[in-house]
Amino acid sequence: MENIVIGSGPSGRLASLELGKLGKEVTLIEKSHIAGTCLNEGCMVICALTDITKFIESNRRFTEHGFLKSQIEISYEKIVEKIVETQKMLRHINQLENESVGNNIVYGKAVIEDDAVCVNNESFEYGNLLVATGARPFIPEIKGREFGLTNRDILKIDDVPEELNIIGGGIIAAEIANIYSTLGSEVNILARSTFLKEISAETKEYVLKKIIPDVEIYENTSVAEAFKDKVLLENDAELKGIPFFATGRTPNSEIVEGIVELNPDRTVKVDEMMKTSVGNIYAAGDVTGGYMLTPVARKEGITAARNMAGHANKISYECIPQNISLNMEVSFVKNEKSLCSDEDKAKIAIPGIAGPSSFWNILAGETGYTEIEFDKKNNRINEINAISPSSVSDLAYLSYLMRMDYDLDDYDEFLEIHPSTDSNYKIIKNMWL
Template sequence: MKNIVIGSGPAGRLASLQLGKLDEEVILIEKNHIAGTCLNEGCMVICALTDITKFIDSNNRFNNHGFIKSQLDISYKKIVEKIIETQEKLRELNQMENELVGNTIIYGEASIEGDSVKVNNESYNYDNLLIATGARPFIPDVKGSEYGLTNKDILKIDDVPEKLNIIGGGIIACEIANIYSTLGSEVNVIARSKFLKEIGENAKKYVLKHILQDISIYEDTEVSEISKDRVITDKNEELEGTPFFATGRTPNSEIAEGFVELNQDKTIKVNEMMQTNRSNVYAAGDVTGGWQLTPVARMEGITAARNMAGYPNKVSYSCIPQTLSLNMEVSFVEDENSTCNDEDKSTIGIPGIAGPHSFWNILTGDTGYTEVEFDAKNNKINRINEISPSSPSDVAYLSYLMREGYNLDDYGDFLEVHPSTDSNYKIIKNMWL
């Protein structure tokens, strides 16, 4: 077999698809379900639940405005049933997509034995191997940690917890807090350092005031012990509620131990071509650490596949766009390679504007917020934080222009779609240029 790919998450699935399109022979091996964490336990589950919470939020808003009178009866059990039903349909499509380019898919747990891979008691030799085994929730060493839920349990619980203690202060913690608070849980978030360090301070203030206003945040707080129905902090506070870990990810790299070189944190060490210390063995996605985002995993998988097929290319991580899936999306991007000095930085921030999914927010003054930081000396964008219904697509396209090094003068001919809630164009075209 010329190419074997272990793991069918975003990295492995897209790598296999790319190899198949290049007329390469491929076996794709998956331990559980095709499409990995994203579809089965992660992003898509969050998106599905957030669609529900957006509807609840809109219903509450319209009721408060007085032109709709309705009372919702939410069935968490039925929501879970329909998510699973949708996942099954998407798995079929993802499998069909790979098979249509001639790839063979094998379900089973793989092990690496030198120049071959063993699965279901069968051994397959390879010319090139891609390890894309992903990651799993990191569980901190805390007394009672076995009682904590993770994202893997969202579709297993019977109902919305009455009280929920989310341990962690990053993106996953924020999204989980938004979902269950909107569904009716009393939510605490316990952050070891600061909450939402990923976004700017003004954007964070907006999120806490307008989106997560019913959530209690405990910053600079460690968890010393948990039980089934409470969390004890290092400040001797006892917080009632089901514990939920959103404390990061740990790589599923055990399959590669002693075979390829690992980093200190047990992620697989790769170069810019996604190549390990073995020239014909590659790794991509969350198992390599770094940016643990679905689009990045796809990019890494495609990069690895092209190199495996003899088309040399390298991966680049500049200006990676990110989004918080909340009742109103929060998207952000930063040029980490900017050499701009503080004295050359200039920031403009304005409230969001009326548009699709935001018109009725004008009455309550929570239309969102957009902030753009400029490099005044080099006439470029350094950073964007946007809170608006259109922010995921707005920031994705602007991140591309940032990545390509466009000068701000190049934005002069940009023509926006109307109506839109995109305030970036207003800041860049009308307030900066």
Template sequence: MTNIVIGSGPAGRLGSYELGKLEKDVILIEKNHIAGTCLNEGCMVICALTDITKFIDSNRSFNEYGFIKSQIDVSYEKIVSKITETQEFLRKLNQMENESVGNKVIYGEAKINEDSVEVNGESLEYDNLLIATGARPHIPDVKGSEYGLTNKDILKIDDIPEKLNIVGGGIIACELANIFSTLGSEVNVIVRSEFLKEIDSDIKNYILKYILSDVNILEYSDIKECEKNKVVLTDDNELEGIPFFATGRIANSEIAQGFVDINPDNTIKVNEFMQTSRDNVYAAGDVTGGWQLTPVARMEGICAARNMAGYLNKISYNSIPQSISLNTEVSFAENEKISDDVKTETITLPAIAGPNSFWKILTGDTGLAKIEFDSENNRIKKINSISPSSVSDVAYLSYLMRIDSPLDEYSNFLEIHPSSDTNYKIIKSLWL
């Protein structure tokens, strides 16, 4: 049986690899670069740039303390060159990985027919099909929108912008504001409603006070026109600077229009088995909407692949960990199985332990941890953490939330010191 996978982002790449490991016949079709948005235009690019801004931020602090005297000269051109070189290396590894399990990788634009896929003038028949075509940046319908940059353009700009106007108020806008303000840009963030409205208020306030303190956040504002180096707001105020859109993403579902059922938001409709309205056609990743996160796309791609191979399984989205890549990492998770009607208690403590925290103690920006728990049923409901180790901390804690581990079992956890272990300190304090 031939399995065709269209799209080699996290969902398609991991889905095809899983099928190959299960000794299935697989053809992976990719329109542009293997590994999709994550490696080529998205989170890997953000992480690479944030590694640099963390260094700049630390260097600034050490200079202020007086025990290091140094001046940083940043070459954006060389940063882009090294990111591109690394991307090319990783693309080769990702292709080798898929080919190592017997998969065939074809580059070209696919077109779906009833029982076949056309690519590069060739018709390929399939028994099962996985659509993992991802999503693209949403461009607001305003005059001059063609002047606006998106995440697809980060590696195309010639130099660090002197002034930048970021339109959008979510995680991507926050990460971009952190990067370019640290690199030296004068940054405005223009938000139609509230900045980081889905983030805990204490976490948001910390970000604004200690991480984005040099960024001008304009809440309840909107643009009506863009120019090459300026935006005009709906109140007719003008802001100098390059427009940059971080206004959400649109599913690349055109390939499936009229072939499978499509949701009102143009994402592909799937069930809990990642199956579309056609029994032998599956979809996974950003093209299906929902959680637009690389780990979730991987999980969905693997789930779809196993079902295509005849191993029935389904997805659970409870307690998905998330992060914001900033100079100090922000991470959070929520147990959706615990109702908002349940009476909870909340404990908040500053994070003052661990690597990359010591030299921030005197300035008070070591981070914090905030845990909300259902004391009656002995379970964590929410975890919010800002610390250098928050990504791994919250990923681990979210796993314990998903397996419904009671709070008292956390007291047996032995952390490595030094680490930013405030999360565990809070939990253990409930029982020790």
């Protein structure tokens, strides 16, 4: 009984790998490049560019301190060339990894017909099917929308834009703004409601003042029309700059339309076992909506694979850590199921410390910011917002302890590795002050 997986992004690729390891017959179908949005046009591209902007920021700081004198000349063309070169290497590794467990990989556009999937005029019958077709940038119905760039165009533009208007107020908008502002663009962010509503007000204030101070933020602002080199706002004001849409994502669910049940937003409806309304069809990753994050997509793919292989498995979305990749990392996690009353809430706010990559930030007073809310009655962490170079690893650890419902007293057993997880030590220590 063959298992067909359509889409080789984080969910489909990991599902195929898991099925192969479990000794199941697998055909993985991919219409374009293996590894999906994350590697080819999403978070890996953002991370690659942010590595460069972090270096530029460090060079600026060291020059201001007076012990390093250097002038950086940026070649955006060469940056793109090397990103593409690295992507090809990683695609090859990802393909070999799946083939190493006996999986068959087929490239081409898939079409579902009855109990088979057709691709390149060849039909593959399936016992179980996993739809992991991901999502694509959502572009609102704005006149002139065809002039706008999206994350898919980052590796296609010739040079750093002189002026950029980023339409959208979420994480992607902030990351794009950080990159091009550091590379020399004049950047505006046009948020239809509130910019970065995912994080606390104090954390957002630090981001605006210390990390992206040169970016102009327009909240509660809507774009009436986009042009090649400017946007027209609904209040008739004009802003020069190329329009860049960071307005969310829409699911690639057309392939199963009329076959399985869809949610009102056209994402594929699944249960906690990643099963659709059709018994032997599963879905995972961005096509199902929810947290559109690579680690979550991986977890969903593995959950689906285990159920397809007959090993009952359920997914949980509690205490999911998230990150905004800027010149200094901004990470956050919240326990959405906390029943803590307002009178039992306590909040601690502390400055960042000299953890990894922070030492030379101390002189300018830019070591970051951490804010923790916890439940005094039940002795549990409710929420953390953290800005520091190590916040990504810090919150990965702490979110696990939150997810496992550890008592705060249990955190006392945490032993840090100096200096990599020093922030954990200080966060935990301050809970008892």
